[in-house]
Amino acid sequence: MSNYQDRFEKVISHIEANLDADLDIDTLCKLAHLSKYHFHRQCSAFMGMSVIKLVRLLRLKRAAYQLAYRDHERVLDIALANGYESHEAFSRVFKKHFDKSPSEFRKAANWTPWHEKYEPILMLRKNIMDNGTKFNVDIKAFPETLIAVMEHRGAPNLLGASLQKFIEWRKLSHLPPSKSKTFNLVYDDPNVTAPEDYRLDIACSVDKPVAANDYGIVNKVIPAGRCAVVRHIGSDDSIGVIVSFLYTQWLPKAMVEVRDFPIYFERVSFFPDVPENEMITDIYLPIE
Known part of the structure; x- marks a missing residue:
């Protein structure tokens, strides 16, 4: 830099x-x-x-x-x-x-x-x-984790409505971020995916399956397994650079195969509760 x-x-x-x-x-x-x-x-x-x-x-x-x-x-x-x-x-x-x-x-x-x-x-x-930012990649074993999921399907710029709905359900279910980990499962690259085909899951960890509800929340599982992990501190605006780095630079050199599960983020701290430069997001790439 x-x-x-x-x-x-x-x-x-x-x-x-x-x-x-x-x-x-x-x-x-x-x-x-x-x-x-x-x-x-x-x-x-x-x-x-x-x-x-x-x-x-x-x-x-x-x-x-x-x-x-x-x-x-x-x-x-x-x-x-x-x-x-x-x-x-x-x-x-x-x-x-x-x-x-x-x-x-x-x-x-x-x-x-x-x-x-x-x-x-x-x-x-x-x-x-x-331009020159270096990313430290750790290999970690992630435990099997039951999650409650709001499936966002559609343009990324409509994600806010899905997020509002998920936050409302989460409050009613008494699952604040302080008690329940927050995740995003990222299925598609918004740069190469048609807006109407974009898929992303908004999720939080739960101790038991979610009952039928009017919010469209469903049960899924993050499987146990090894992951390449990068901790990103800062705005979401640049998070795509790290995802690209993992796929295009780290993965070919590491000589490992990816597992049949999408890349996912764990939201450790949130904007606007903390300034954007203090946001913490752990990025998990599932590998064999």
Whole structure:
């Protein structure tokens, strides 16, 4: 990783970790080892957007996640926590980006407008991960695990609705993440799969089979067996880079065969409960 890239990765991590605070330009300049005369221009050149726009988009993303997946939080509290002085100011900006008011989005989240505006940040994260980031691969034996599953079938940008439904069932079933491990079973690569054919399971561990229910939750099992494991700390935006690394670089050199089970993620810590740069996801590739 170049020294220049390393500087701006530190800037982005600092911004992610301090979204609640008034960001100090002097601190950002020190992290980038740049004077204030050059900082903004070079940030814009490296990130593809100004620092102000980056902060605004990251705060809006967190606000959207809080609205969609944390229904106990009031809209006003979410607005204030993300730097807006009033419900009205937050609503104006939010509707401009999501084509819905915060309350409308909470009832029926639509992420399509957001993905279009968020594309520069997505590309930035991928480029950082692509350029020299090293991944440590461990081999672990995973125990057989009974899981309750919400099967998402359809475009990735509709995943939010499935996730909301799963969270609702999980709360009613008294299975919080503190007591029940959280998993995603990933059957398809969204980059090469038609949106309508995309498949992903949202799941949590359970002690006994799930009874028939109105949510569409079904029983499945993660089988016991060896896995190649990478711990990813940071945003989901760059997780595809690690999956690609496992398949295209690690697997051919390791001289092992994959088992007949999809790659899966264990969600150890969640956004927006923790900042994006502190999210922990263990990525499991089942191998013989």
